[in-house]
Amino acid sequence: MTTQTDITWIAADWGTTNLRVWALSDTGEILIHRGSDRGMGKLAPAEFEPALLDLIEDILPTRGEVPIMVCGMAGSRQGWAEAPYKSVPCPPPSIADATRVKTADPRLDVHILPGLKQLKPADVMRGEETQIAGFLADQPVFSGTLCLPGTHTKWVKLKSGVVERFRTCMTGETFALYRHRSVLRHGLSESEFDTGAFKNAVLCVLQDPKVFASELFGIRAASLVAGQTPTEATGRLSGLLIGAELASIRDEFDLADVAILGSSKIAGTYHAALECLGQDARLLDAESITLRGLTLAFSCYARETS
């Protein structure tokens, strides 16, 4: 049974929508893994500490402080405490770049890792930089492209441990908007999609990116007058959006050796889209890589303070 004294430190991935924490032993064993939906988007700055305590207070030691390594939107200007961006090209941020947060509860020793920014073209990330650090921990000299799919998918060019540049596409968010809020919702399926329709749409936009805007409403129209099924419509919407994304980044990022950090359904969709280009890609588990990145930060911290 886990006791409070077993816990050496806590890792927290605090995004816009969710907060996930892991309590770890001194050997790196995950003792507790919990989550809540109190993401940065729902919290005022003063509400972060109570939200964190709600999730972990029962596992805090009765005395002494616990190091807590945080990545993600909690470090944004509207978050808990701003952790100013580092500028690329640079290696992923380390504990030396983190912002120490003043807390009311003396048991909390909170460090927020900063995100990365790029000035030209303008771009930002918060949270993914820690995944990149976790990825590089296992393959420090990797040179190639990382794809971190999600609400805002990141494409990252890595060279010998340095983030050279990156680009964000809001494909996941756009898909959700069209699916749930637009006229297209009437003809879409609940979750399944037709793979053939998906691939045709990916290739259609890759071959001729300018068709994108008029193809979108075509999804609705084909449901009304051409017998298109809901699963075909959903596949086509997904394919048009990911096709437009690949078209927009393929000149800037080498797609011949892509590592996709994500084991979720969306990661599989990107994998299938890259297959349309004749490219294979590796799928790596995002959550364990996030924890790996936060563990790196803690290890450096423990070394410095020991």
Added chain:
Amino acid sequence: MTTQTDITWIAADWGTTNLRVWALSDTGEILIHRGSDRGMGKLAPAEFEPALLDLIEDILPTRGEVPIMVCGMAGSRQGWAEAPYKSVPCPPPSIADATRVKTADPRLDVHILPGLKQLKPADVMRGEETQIAGFLADQPVFSGTLCLPGTHTKWVKLKSGVVERFRTCMTGETFALYRHRSVLRHGLSESEFDTGAFKNAVLCVLQDPKVFASELFGIRAASLVAGQTPTEATGRLSGLLIGAELASIRDEFDLADVAILGSSKIAGTYHAALECLGQDARLLDAESITLRGLTLAFSCYARETS
């Protein structure tokens, strides 16, 4: 003062969002013009007649029936009564193509004009076909391009009174989704936009349509790290979306002589976008053209039944 006996017929433009009616005299004078927000999207089939009566019952004659000419989404399958699409190429539908609706109230003589469909590429319209009829009433041999901007903008190729083909872009709906529901909303201005940023974005996408998907998140990022103002961000979003639309239709539609049916702000935005291409365009008042189209239908009906 208008009396009930002055009213010869009623015109109704019944879209997804709104219902607008005009009561007209035998000389075509507009006696009453009213609207409500009870669009097709909010009504079950049985609710259309009560919604119409709520708006016009006080002006109906005490006996005899009043012809009511309806265009728009009220004629869709989920509307009041389905008015099956006509297929292009064809002239805009006339009263002979209309669906007569059975009503409980004997004073209502309701005719719904059908929309148009296109099989390849699949596309549909409901309501705009009546505007096209109204436009052609004044220039029956016009050959060129009509642009009907709105939530779903229509581009129409006309040749000697025939709708040869058309294309729909859901640019207005997409703009509203990004503006109110996406992460981009944080950096946008309330209503004003910067014209320079708009034009730059239109040209950026027209010159290289494939950049569209990654430029979108660039709007958010430039607000965060490059000092972009809210009016610049709004202009850029509008410009990227209309630029992508023009890129997708410019090969299919002659943009050298475009008539834009719409006097609203959105019509002005399309006019400005065409100027980026060095094209001038005529702006015509959409509402009076809709009424002109419905009047045409009534005139034919009155001729047939007299």
